[in-house]
Amino acid sequence: KNEVEQSPQNLTAQEGEFITINCSYSVGISALHWLQQHPGGGIVSLFMLSSGKKKHGRLIATINIQEKHSSLHITASHPRDSAVYICANSRYGSARQLTFGSGTQLTVLP
Amino acid sequence: NAGVTQTPKFQVLKTGQSMTLQCAQDMNHNSMYWYRQDPGMGLRLIYYSASEGTTDKGEVPNGYNVSRLNKREFSLRLESAAPSQTSVYFCASSERTGVITGELFFGEGSRLTVL
Numbered sequence: 001k002n003e004v005e006q007s008p009q010n011l012t013a014q015e016g017e018f019i020t021i022n023c024s025y026s027v028g029i030s031a032l033h034w035l036q037q038h039p040g041g042g043i044v045s046l047f048m049l050s051s052g053k054k055k056h057g058r059l060i061a062t063i064n065i066q067e068k069h070s071s072l073h074i075t076a077s078h079p080r081d082s083a084v085y086i087c088a089n090s091r092y093g094s095a096r097q098l099t100f101g102s103g104t105q106l107t108v109l110p
Numbered sequence: 111n112a113g114v115t116q117t118p119k120f121q122v123l124k125t126g127q128s129m130t131l132q133c134a135q136d137m138n139h140n141s142m143y144w145y146r147q148d149p150g151m152g153l154r155l156i157y158y159s160a161s162e163g164t165t166d167k168g169e170v171p172n173g174y175n176v177s178r179l180n181k182r183e184f185s186l187r188l189e190s191a192a193p194s195q196t197s198v199y200f201c202a203s204s205e206r207t208g209v210i211t212g213e214l215f216f217g218e219g220s221r222l223t224v225l
Contacts, residue, residue: 033213041219044216086153
């Protein structure tokens with residue numbers, strides 16, 4: 001069974017702190033997605049990666065295929081980064097179905 | 111570009127009523143999805159469509175039907191709503207290259223309450 005676990009479930013940080021959100025999964029995958037869900041409910045895609053590392057502005061996503069683990073880092077965090085961050089993977093042979101983690105609620109205080 | 115548009119944004123139904131959630135995308139994507147999101151749970155796939163004219167059941171299809179009307183539109187129908195279907199529903203689309211699902215684009219969500 002493809003299980004996706006995120007940690008921590010909740011995270012509170014001070015503005016400017018470096019933040020790490022972790023995602024572990026149990027099966028071989030073809031790709032991993034990081035999503036951001038805004039307080040208003042909308043969901044946007046941040047990254048899709050199948051190996052290595054990707055960077056976009058202050059956001060960095062890494063994946064270790066052998067360890068079945070991915071991390072999302074936010075540098076110089078800001079209150080506008082407050083959101084729910086969700087990881088999801090698609091497994092080999094079942095790419096149509098993404099399995100989602102339950103999300104990490106991030107609150108960045110000014 | 112509008113991206114993914116879904117309607118309605120809010121709906122209250124009585125048990126047994128029917129309704130259709132509409133979704134349209136303007137990115138020429140082949141793959142479209144309907145998910146539901148419940149508190150404390152990850153997004154769960156209801157139905158999936160790989161291309162116009164094809165649909166497949168996801169993790170939680172019971173009580174729902176779908177129609178892929180054309181490449182742009184993918185609708186979700188509740189024939190006889192039940193309180194257990196109270197949820198937030200998201201439509202999404204993506205391209206797919208081989209076995210890799212591409213970047214996902216989501217609609218704004220539809221909050222459905224069944225009394």
